[in-house]
Each structure stands twice: as C-alpha cells, then as structure tokens.
C-alpha cells in the first residue's frame with residue numbers, strides 16, 4: 001500500500017475534523033481502514049443531544065477500524081479471516097517483518113485437535129483428567145468450550161482450504177480414560193495444506209481483495225483505555241519504527257500476540273527456568289501480557305509451559321534442535337550407552353521417559369521435569385558409531401567433535417575435567433548406571449529395554465540446554481474470549497485469542513494450542529462484532545481545596561481496673577494484655593484481654609495457661625506444646641501485672 005504520514009499531519013484533539021482531512025488524503029489506497037475524518041463514530045453524546053466530551057475526543061486518532069488484531073500467528077490469522085467474512089474493517093499489526101510473521105504457529109508441527117461430535121462427551125472426560133488439579137482455571141465450562149471447539153476445527157479448516165484427510169489418534173496420556181478418541185489433524189505426507197501455509201495463503205488473498213490490511217514491523221505498544229468506562233478504545237502502534245500511530249478500534253482490540261517465551265526476564269520471574277531457550281519465534285516477548293496488565297487485566301497460570309525439553313543448542317545459530325529428549329521417535333539415547341548428567345555430574349532424570357510436553361509423573365503427580373544447568377549427554381565409543389544423535393549431524397559425529405561441540409577424552413575422569421563436572425561423581429555415576437543395566441532396573445525409571453551399559457573409551461559429552469515450546473499463561477479470558485480484570489469482570493473492548501492467556505493451565509494435550517487458536521480466533525471476532533467500544537462522557541469534579549490531613553486521635557482500649565485488678569503485657573505472637581485479679585497475695589483470676597495469637601494454636605495457650613497459673617499460684621507453669629511463644633507471652637504479662645500489685 002502507499003502509506004505515508006508524518007507527525008505534523010497527526011490529527012490533534014482540538015482540530016480533529018481539519019487535521020483528519022489531511023490524514024484522509026495521505027491514507028491513499030487503503031481499503032481496510034479509514035483515516036479518521038470526523039469525530040469517532042463510536043464517541044458518545046450527552047443525553048440531551050449535545051456532544052459531551054469523552055476521553056476518545058481527546059485522543060489524536062490516526063486511523064479508525066472496526067477491529068484491530070495484534071499479532072499475525074495462528075490465532076490472529078483465524079481472527080482476520082473471520083473478521084473479513086463478517087465485513088469488518090480489519091487491521092492486523094504484526095511485530096515481525098514480512099516473512100518472519102507466523103509466530104510459533106509457523107514453527108509448530110501443524111497438528112490440531114479435532115473431535116467427532118459423537119465423541120464429545122468422552123473427550124470432555126479425557127480433558128478433565130488433563131486439567132488435573134487446575135479446576136479453577138480449567139473449569140467445567142472451559143472444558144465444555146474447548147471440546148465444543150475441537151468439534152468445529154476440521155470443518156472450519158476445510159472451509160478455508162485446509163487439508164483434513166489426515167485424522168490420527170495420538171493421545172498425550174494413553175493411560176487416561178477415553179484416550180482412544182483423542183484425534184489430531186495431521187499434515188499431508190508432502191506437507192501440503194499444512195496449517196500455517198494455509199493461513200498465510202488466506203491472509204494474502206484477503207489482502208489482495210482489499211478485505212484486510214496487514215502492517216508488518218509494526219508492534220502494538222500500548223492500549224488506549226477510556227479512564228471513565230475502562231473501555232479499550234484502540235491501541236498505539238509503532239509503525240515501521242518511525243511513527244507511533246493511534247488506532248481507534250470501534251469494536252475492540254484483539255490480543256493475539258502469543259506468550260512470553262522470548263522474554264528472559266519474564267521466564268525467570270514466572271517460570272523459574274533462567275536459561276530456558278524458546279524453540280519457536282523470537283518475537284513473542286510478552287508484550288500483550290504487559291499491555292493487558294496496564295489496563296487492569298488479571299493474569300493466570302503464568303507458570304504453565306510446554307517444556308522444558310533438553311536439546312543441543314547450536315553455538316553459531318543459537319537454534320535448539322528438537323530430536324533428543326521429549327520425542328523418542330528419533331532419539332538415539334534409548335538405543336545406546338548414553339546418560340544425561342547435571343552440573344554435579346550425576347543423573348537427574350530417566351533419559352528415555354518421553355516427556356509429556358516437559359512433564360513427568362512424580363510419585364503419582366504430574367510435575368514439570370526438574371532440570372539442571374548446565375547438563376550434558378555422556379556416551380561411550382560404541383554409541384558414537386551407532387548413529388548421530390541428531391539427523392543433521394555427521395556420521396560418527398566426527399565433524400561435531402572437530403568443531404568442539406562434542407568433547408572427547410580417553411577416560412571418564414578426563415572427560416569430567418574437560419567439561420567441568422566433578423570427576424569422582426561422573427565416574428561413580430557411570431559405574432552405578434552399569435550396575436542398573438546388569439540388574440535390569442534403574443532407580444530413576446529408565447525402562448529395562450533401554451538400559452545399555454557403558455563399554456570402553458574414549459568417552460564423549462556434549463552440552464544440552466533446557467528449551468521450551470510455548471508458555472500458556474497471560475491475561476485471564478472467559479469463554480467469550482473477553483479479557484478479565486482483577487475482579488474477573490470483562491474489560492470492555494479487549495479480547496484475546498491463542499496462547500496468550502491460554503485455557504491450558506498445567507498439563508497439556510498436544511495439538512490443543514492450534515485448535516484453541518482456531519476457536520478463539522473465530523469466537524473473539526464474532527463476539528467483538530456484537531458490540532461497540534464507546535467512551536463515556538468525561539466528568540469533571542468541581543475544583544475545591546483538599547482538606548489537610550489530620551490523623552484521628554488513637555483511642556487505646558480501656559479496661560476496668562481497681563479492686564485488686566492489674567494489667568500486664570507480654571510478647572507472644574503479638575503483644576498480649578492480661579488482667580490479673582489479686583485477692584491479697586493470691587492470684588484469684590487471670591484474663592487474657594487481647595493479643596494476636598493464632599486461632600487453633602495460640603488460642604489453646606489462652607484457654608489453658610491462665611487457669612494453670614491460678615491453680616499453681618505461680619507463673620512457673622508448663623508452656624503448651626506447639627504454642628510456646630503464646631504461653632511465654634501470657635506468663636510474661638501475668639508477671640508484669642503481679643509486679644504492679646506488689
């Protein structure tokens with residue numbers, strides 16, 4: 001498109017009509033959006049017909065569309081197709097340059113869940129097992145929504161030219177009830193009709209037909225929210241790095257900009273995997289999550305990830321291959337004497353476990369696999385010559401040894417020294433492992449058929465790094481694809497689709513993400529088009545002088561004293577106040593009047609210690625086990641009061 005605009009052409013709040021005429025002239029050729037030529041059609045007026053000023057009137061809008069879609073991956077593409085079908089003026093903004101769009105969707109295996117209508121209820125039961133303990137986030141309503149979505153995916157995909165003659169049963173958890181009906185859409189053998197290329201073909205056609213507009217190299221950087229109604233009215237987009245444009249979206253903004261895989265800080269903060277490397281796009285840096293936070297969104301299951309896996313990272317390209325752990329179909333580890341050791345030179349996981357998107361069964365509970373950093377694959381000479389660990393590596397892995405990617409040494413001790421792990425540990429670990437091979441039983445759970453003992457040297461090692469497919473956390477969304485605030489109420493005008501704030505909360509059934517992209521991409525737009533984003537009239541409070549702050553006088557609690565009654569204080573969990581009534585030299589009564597003792601613990605001391613003091617006529621009494629601090633506090637308070645009596 002022929003697009004040019006400079007900052008001096010921007011429409012100002014004071015002169016929207018005049019400035020916009022110039023902008024309209026500059027917008028030339030755009031079919032999908034209109035430069036704002038008059039006050040936003042969604043701007044509200046006062047009840048009496050006069051035009052009440054709204055926040056929207058104060059923004060220098062550059063363009064107005066019906067729907068602004070942030071991110072061109074699977075969810076953004078499904079949404080854009082739907083928006084075009086519904087006749088919406090649609091602008092898609094994508095952070096990556098042209099050709100590098102597609103996000104994780106482009107890197108993915110292109111499979112999505114599809115469920116036959118007849119299998120719907122069985123699939124619901126299966127998914128309830130997948131959600132595990134996350135019953136709040138993956139509620140029954142959410143599971144119903146997801147499974148209904150799975151029944152729609154194949155037909156929709158076929159309707160946009162996708163390849164659907166490839167259903168394949170492929171449950172992530174074969175032991176779960178009804179796993180035999182978990183079906184994925186697979187790609188054709190020659191990869192034709194794969195999901196992302198199909199989306200891309202549709203997007204290109206819609207652009208050619210003038211039905212949608214796509215701006216590459218144009219990240220959304222901020223949502224524009226009406227401070228009165230809290231409605232999201234649009235967003236600021238950094239177009240080509242040289243203009244920040246304010247886009248008015250009269251039906252709403254859709255966040256379809258993926259997770260935070262490529263944001264190291266967020267991965268550290270939320271996932272506690274400081275060195276984890278994304279296997280997909282480098283552009284998903286959690287922008288949408290931060291933008292949603294800034295307008296009051298709540299976040300959910302930020303720790304949910306598909307991964308880690310453990311793979312070799314090419315030191316030159318920084319790309320992690322994906323064939324070693326997590327997928328056993330190719331993995332050489334299972335067929336040879338090769339173990340994975342952590343920074344201390346010992347094993348930390350059963351190498352051939354077949355990770356469930358990074359999860360293992362731990363004493364009956366599915367957890368994310370613990371990892372060590374750095375960690376290494378260690379193997380013997382026979383393993384080296386069996387087959388390369390990665391398809392792209394040379395036969396016998398001679399090239400990789402020559403490049404220094406694989407370290408070689410005659411003894412295990414020398415190998416340990418060379419890679420920097422404790423040599424005693426590594427040698428002992430291999431000796432122990434060989435014992436497990438002889439016994440046919442591995443305490444870490446590597447199956448007997450995959451236990452091959454180490455033979456003679458030389459020995460080899462190469463580093464592997466934890467890496468992951470995608471994050472599932474983000475802003476909370478409901479089954480209408482609205483983003484929710486911290487009170488779990490919809491933020492008007494803000495929707496989300498795809499892996500940003502995905503419904504998958506912990507365990508994950510493979511091919512669920514792309515299915516979710518399809519259903520949330522369609523539904524977000526459909527729901528968005530049922531409403532408009534209106535700004536509320538601005539309210540101005542009458543100017544007045546603020547009252548000077550005067551702290552209220554603190555009234556200390558008053559207790560009745562006299563007639564032999566004395567107050568004392570002692571330190572328990574907080575400050576304990578006790579009133580002691582003396583009858584001559586006798587302690588007649590002890591009352592605990594206040595304190596911060598813990599119900600169920602300190603309260604036991606309050607029930608028992610005062611009476612014990614009266615019975616013993618002494619403060620030299622036993623403390624209550626488990627409530628020592630409270631007991632001591634009561635005793636100290638009584639001593640304090642008795643001292644005053646004297």
Ligand SMILES: Cc1cc2nc3c(=O)[nH]c(=O)nc-3n(C[C@H](O)[C@H](O)[C@H](O)COP(=O)(O)OP(=O)(O)OC[C@H]3O[C@@H](n4cnc5c(N)ncnc54)[C@H](O)[C@@H]3O)c2cc1C
Nearest residue numbers: 071073074075095103104105108109220280498499511514
């Ligand atoms: C190796 C691999 C294999 C996988 N295999 C499968 C599979 O077979 N089946 C399955 O269901 N899932 C699979 N997944 C997961 C799946 O690919 C993703 O969860 C899904 O594709 C995410 O789609 P999305 O549209 O939500 O995000 P993405 O496809 O990641 O798209 C997000 C887009 O937003 C853009 N963006 C980011 N920030 C901004 C911004 N500020 N402004 C504008 N644009 C922005 C990004 O550049 C990106 O293009 C796999 C993932 C990987 C990495």
